[in-house]
Amino acid sequence: MSNQQAVLRIPEVAPELKEVEVVPEAVVAGDHPTVLAMADSLSTMGISVTLIHPYKEIEEIVAHMRGLMEADEEVSKKYAFLCEKVAANKSIKVMSEATVDDVSGWWGNFSVGILQKGTSVTLKTSGIAVAYKGNPVLPEAFSAEGIKSFSDFLAQFDMRKGALKEATNPAKRVAFVLDVDGRDEKWASVTALRFGAYLKGFGSQVYILCRDFKVSVDDMEREYRLAREAGILIFKYRDYPRIEGKRIIFQDASAVSEKAPLDVVLDDVDAIVIQEKVVPSKGQEEFLGWLKIPQEGGFVGPNNPQFIGRTPKKGVVVAGDTWYPEYPTDGYVTALSAAAELYKWIGRGTYQVDIQRVAEVDPSKCATCLTCYRICPHDSIRIERYGERNVYITKGEKEGATWEAARVKVETCNGCGLCASECPAKAIQLVYYPDLEVLEFLEKT
Amino acid sequence: MSDAHVIVVGGGIAGITCADELAQMGIKVTLLEKEPEIGGWAADYCCKATDRCNRCYVCVSDKERENVRSMGEIALLTNSRVTEVSKNGSGYIVKISRSGDVEETHADAVIFATGFTPFDARKKGEYGYGRYADVLTGLDLERMLREKGNAFKPSDGKVPQSVAFIQCVGSRDESLGHLYCSKACCAYALRMARVIRNQNPESEIYFFYMDIQPAGRLFDETLKACEDDPNFHFVRAIPSKIYQYYQKPGLMMKVLNTEDGEIEERFFDMVVLSIGMEPNEENDLLWEGASLKPGSEGFLDPQSCDEGIFLAGTVSGPKDIERSIMDAKQTVLQTLRYLEGKS
Amino acid sequence: MGRNNPKIVAFCCEESGMPAYEHALSLGLELPDDLKVVALPCGGKAETGYIMKALDEGADAVMIFACYEGNCKYVRGNIRAEKRVNYLKERLEKIGLNPERIAFCPVAPASGVRFAELVRQEVEMLREDA
Known part of the structure; x- marks a missing residue:
C-alpha cells in the first residue's frame, strides 16, 4: 500500500463568461419588523427598494413590539427609529395594505404579483427579501380561561399603568411559564426576564417558570443575576406545571433530592402568561412553495448548514420568523446578513456567470417528463419552446417557437448534476464534466 | 468604492x-x-x-x-x-x-x-486539568475526534466507558468575573457526547449542567435524542472536585447526587470540561x-x-x-x- | 476477481468525499492501491449508469461518499444518492449478487479517519465474502 490510487478529478475547464445585467432593485415584503431593517440597509446601499406590507401605516409593523421596546433599550435602539427612517426615505417606495400573492422567475428577473386593496399589480424586480411574522399558538393543554399567551399579553399591556388594558390596577402577581412546547427558542426567556424586570418597577411580584433558563443572549447572565437579586423568582420545573384557575402547581427541579420532591404552589396569580409556539404563517408557507425553497416545519432557518443567511434560490433571502423566531436583537443581525447576501447578488449592476459550469439539455432527446424541473434544487429549469430541434439552448431563444423541451437557466444553475443523473432520457449533460469522461475512466483503469 | x-x-x-x-x-x-x-x-x-x-x-x-x-x-x-x-x-x-x-x-x-481565547481550564484547579491526563477540555476532545475519529483515554489509549461532561467551565462564574454564557458549549458538548455514544455503544455519559442553552432550530431534536438514550444521564449539578487515588486508574469526582441530595463520590474514565470563551x-x-x-x-x-x-x-x-x-x-x-x- | 486485493471504485462528492479522501492522505492513512477515486460535483451525480459501469468493469465494490443527511450543498443530492443505492442493492440481491457491494457512506470533509476506516471495512467484508 503506497497510496497510489487512480483519481479522476473534476476537469478544470477555463470559464466561459457571460455578462448578465442585474438592475439594482429589490422587493422587500412581509409583516415582520425586520423588513424595515432590510429595506433601510438595502436602500442606503443605493438599491431601489419597494416595501410591501399589509398594514395601513408603517408604524403598525412594529406595533406589537412597543412594549418590548419600552422594556429593552437595545431593541428600542435598533427598531424605534427605523419606522421614521424608512418613512422619511423618499427612495423607498412603500406599498401599504398589500400582500404578495404570486412570485415567479429568477435572479435578476422576478415577477411579483401584489394584491393591494383588492387590485392586483405585477412588479418586475431583481431580488426579493421577505420576513413574515409567525403565528403564535398556545399549546392545547394550556388554553383555559384567564391564561394569556405572550403575544396577547404584550399586545394588551398598557405600559403607562403597568397593567392589562382591561384591568385598573397593575397585576400583583404575574407568572411566565416557559418551555412548554419545545426548547429550541430562547426569545421567550429573554422577553420574560426583561419584561419581568419592567413589571417589578410597578411593584408586581414576578415568577418565571422554565425548564432551563436561556442565558445565551448578550448580557443575559448579568441581568439574570440582577433580576434574582431584585426579587424575581425563577423556578425550574420538572414536569409541566398544572394550572387551576389562579393557581399554579409544579415540582421544583432545583430541589436537591428527587426522592423528596418539593411541590411549589403559587396562589392568586393575576396573570399567567404562557410561551406560545411560533408556527409559520400561511403567507410564508405559500411564498416558500412558489419559489420551491426547501423548509422544515415551515422555517427556512438553519435546517442545512450550507445555507447560512441565504436560500438555495439565488436572489431570494429571508429574515424574521420566516428564517426562525428569534429575539429582536438577534433577528436584527439575521436581517442585516440577509440584506448583505442580497446586496451581493443585485448591488453590482453587471455580473459574469460561467456558462461552462452548468448543465445543458439536448432538446432533441428531451421528453418533457418534468423530472429535472421537479428535482432541481435551485429551481432553474423550466419547460420552454424552441424554434427547431437540436438548437443549442444556451445561445438564446428563437422566435416563433413551436416545440417544447426543458431548458436550464445558466444564470442560476450551479452545475450540481442532479438533473443529469436523474434524466430518464439521458438528455442532460454537465457541460464541464460529461458522462463520457467518467465512463472512459472506469473503462481505462 | x-x-x-x-x-x-x-x-x-x-x-x-x-x-x-x-x-x-x-x-x-x-x-x-x-x-x-x-x-x-x-x-x-x-x-x-x-x-x-x-x-x-x-x-x-x-x-x-x-x-x-x-x-x-x-x-x-x-x-x-x-x-x-x-x-x-x-x-x-x-x-x-x-x-x-x-x-x-x-x-x-x-x-x-x-x-476569543479559550478559557484556560488550569484556572479551575479543582478539576485537575493538566495534572490528570484523562481530564480533557472540550477543545482537546474536538482535536482528538478530528484526528483520531474516536475518543481515547490519553493515559492508556483505551476507549473510555464512562465519560463525564462538566458544563460552564469558565462561563457563568462569578468567582472568575465571567458573568456571561459562552453560548456554544452546551451545543458542542451534547453533540460530541452523541458522537462518543454513537462510536462506543457501551459507553455511558454523565452530563453535569446548570441550564441547557439551545443552539438554533432543531436543537430540541438533539436534546431529545440524548434524553431518550438510556446511557445518557443529565444531572443538574456542577461537580466540586476531581481527584485520583494513589496508583489507581480512573478519576474520582465529588458531586451532588440529585436523587437523594447527598454529596457522593463517582468514578469516571474520562472527564471533559466544556470550556467557554474569554475575551x-x-x-x-x-x-x-x-x-x-x-x-x-x-x-x-x-x-x-x-x-x-x-x-x-x-x-x-x-x-x-x-x-x-x-x-x-x-x-x-x-x-x-x-x-x-x-x- | 483477485479477492485478496479487491477493486473498489469510490464516487466522491466534491464537497465532502474528496476533501475526506485528501484529508486521509494528508494524515498518512493507508488506503488500498486498488481504490479508484472519481470526483463528482455532488453525491447525487453518482448515477445508476456510473455504478453499473463500475461493477461491469470488474469492480468488487462501489462506494459513494456523500454528505450527511441535512448537509447537502444542493439540498437533497445526498438523499437521492442514498435512495438510488438502496434501489440498486435490491436489484443486486434479486439477481443473486451481494448487495453489500454497493455502499452509501456519508462523510464530512474533515473526516479522513472515517474515510479510511470505511474503505478498510469494505475491503475486509469483501475478503470474508470471497
Whole structure:
C-alpha cells in the first residue's frame, strides 16, 4: 500500500463568461419588523427598494413590539427609529395594505404579483427579501380561561399603568411559564426576564417558570443575576406545571433530592402568561412553495448548514420568523446578513456567470417528463419552446417557437448534476464534466 | 468604492467570511493571520454528525477556509500581526509586523475579527486539568475526534466507558468575573457526547449542567435524542472536585447526587470540561490606536469603534460558528455602506 | 476477481468525499492501491449508469461518499444518492449478487479517519465474502 490510487478529478475547464445585467432593485415584503431593517440597509446601499406590507401605516409593523421596546433599550435602539427612517426615505417606495400573492422567475428577473386593496399589480424586480411574522399558538393543554399567551399579553399591556388594558390596577402577581412546547427558542426567556424586570418597577411580584433558563443572549447572565437579586423568582420545573384557575402547581427541579420532591404552589396569580409556539404563517408557507425553497416545519432557518443567511434560490433571502423566531436583537443581525447576501447578488449592476459550469439539455432527446424541473434544487429549469430541434439552448431563444423541451437557466444553475443523473432520457449533460469522461475512466483503469 | 482597500485582522471563520464576501464585491482585501495557517479555532473542531448532520457548522468553516486559500483576489498575510493602527486622513495607517519586518499599509477600513481565547481550564484547579491526563477540555476532545475519529483515554489509549461532561467551565462564574454564557458549549458538548455514544455503544455519559442553552432550530431534536438514550444521564449539578487515588486508574469526582441530595463520590474514565470563551488576551494591544473599548464583559464594544473600524465574530462577544458567520456578513454590509458614503 | 486485493471504485462528492479522501492522505492513512477515486460535483451525480459501469468493469465494490443527511450543498443530492443505492442493492440481491457491494457512506470533509476506516471495512467484508 503506497497510496497510489487512480483519481479522476473534476476537469478544470477555463470559464466561459457571460455578462448578465442585474438592475439594482429589490422587493422587500412581509409583516415582520425586520423588513424595515432590510429595506433601510438595502436602500442606503443605493438599491431601489419597494416595501410591501399589509398594514395601513408603517408604524403598525412594529406595533406589537412597543412594549418590548419600552422594556429593552437595545431593541428600542435598533427598531424605534427605523419606522421614521424608512418613512422619511423618499427612495423607498412603500406599498401599504398589500400582500404578495404570486412570485415567479429568477435572479435578476422576478415577477411579483401584489394584491393591494383588492387590485392586483405585477412588479418586475431583481431580488426579493421577505420576513413574515409567525403565528403564535398556545399549546392545547394550556388554553383555559384567564391564561394569556405572550403575544396577547404584550399586545394588551398598557405600559403607562403597568397593567392589562382591561384591568385598573397593575397585576400583583404575574407568572411566565416557559418551555412548554419545545426548547429550541430562547426569545421567550429573554422577553420574560426583561419584561419581568419592567413589571417589578410597578411593584408586581414576578415568577418565571422554565425548564432551563436561556442565558445565551448578550448580557443575559448579568441581568439574570440582577433580576434574582431584585426579587424575581425563577423556578425550574420538572414536569409541566398544572394550572387551576389562579393557581399554579409544579415540582421544583432545583430541589436537591428527587426522592423528596418539593411541590411549589403559587396562589392568586393575576396573570399567567404562557410561551406560545411560533408556527409559520400561511403567507410564508405559500411564498416558500412558489419559489420551491426547501423548509422544515415551515422555517427556512438553519435546517442545512450550507445555507447560512441565504436560500438555495439565488436572489431570494429571508429574515424574521420566516428564517426562525428569534429575539429582536438577534433577528436584527439575521436581517442585516440577509440584506448583505442580497446586496451581493443585485448591488453590482453587471455580473459574469460561467456558462461552462452548468448543465445543458439536448432538446432533441428531451421528453418533457418534468423530472429535472421537479428535482432541481435551485429551481432553474423550466419547460420552454424552441424554434427547431437540436438548437443549442444556451445561445438564446428563437422566435416563433413551436416545440417544447426543458431548458436550464445558466444564470442560476450551479452545475450540481442532479438533473443529469436523474434524466430518464439521458438528455442532460454537465457541460464541464460529461458522462463520457467518467465512463472512459472506469473503462481505462 | 472599487479602489478601496480593507484590512481584515484575524483569519478565523469570521475574518475569512469577511474577506471572502468583500472580495466577491470587488474590493481589495488583505487578510492578516498571526498563525502560519488561516482557519482559527474552528480548524481544530471535529464533525459532530451521528447518522445525520447535527448542524455543528464545522464543515462550513472547513470549506470556507479552502475557498479563501484558493481565491487569488485576497492578499493573504500569515505570520503577521498588527502592531499599530493610526488615523490618516479618511483612512488608517496599519503597521504590520511580519516575521520581524514591519510594513506600513494604508487601509480605508479595518475589520477586527480577532476572536476569543479559550478559557484556560488550569484556572479551575479543582478539576485537575493538566495534572490528570484523562481530564480533557472540550477543545482537546474536538482535536482528538478530528484526528483520531474516536475518543481515547490519553493515559492508556483505551476507549473510555464512562465519560463525564462538566458544563460552564469558565462561563457563568462569578468567582472568575465571567458573568456571561459562552453560548456554544452546551451545543458542542451534547453533540460530541452523541458522537462518543454513537462510536462506543457501551459507553455511558454523565452530563453535569446548570441550564441547557439551545443552539438554533432543531436543537430540541438533539436534546431529545440524548434524553431518550438510556446511557445518557443529565444531572443538574456542577461537580466540586476531581481527584485520583494513589496508583489507581480512573478519576474520582465529588458531586451532588440529585436523587437523594447527598454529596457522593463517582468514578469516571474520562472527564471533559466544556470550556467557554474569554475575551481575546491580545485585545488590549488593539485598544489604543483604533480606540476600541471593552464592553461590560471584556469583549470589545462595537459601538465604541471609530468610523472605518469594524468588529466581526467573537471579538465582540461569544458566538457559535453560525452566528459568527452571520455577524461577519452584517459587518461586511456595514463596511460597504461606510465605503459607499466615503466615495 | 483477485479477492485478496479487491477493486473498489469510490464516487466522491466534491464537497465532502474528496476533501475526506485528501484529508486521509494528508494524515498518512493507508488506503488500498486498488481504490479508484472519481470526483463528482455532488453525491447525487453518482448515477445508476456510473455504478453499473463500475461493477461491469470488474469492480468488487462501489462506494459513494456523500454528505450527511441535512448537509447537502444542493439540498437533497445526498438523499437521492442514498435512495438510488438502496434501489440498486435490491436489484443486486434479486439477481443473486451481494448487495453489500454497493455502499452509501456519508462523510464530512474533515473526516479522513472515517474515510479510511470505511474503505478498510469494505475491503475486509469483501475478503470474508470471497
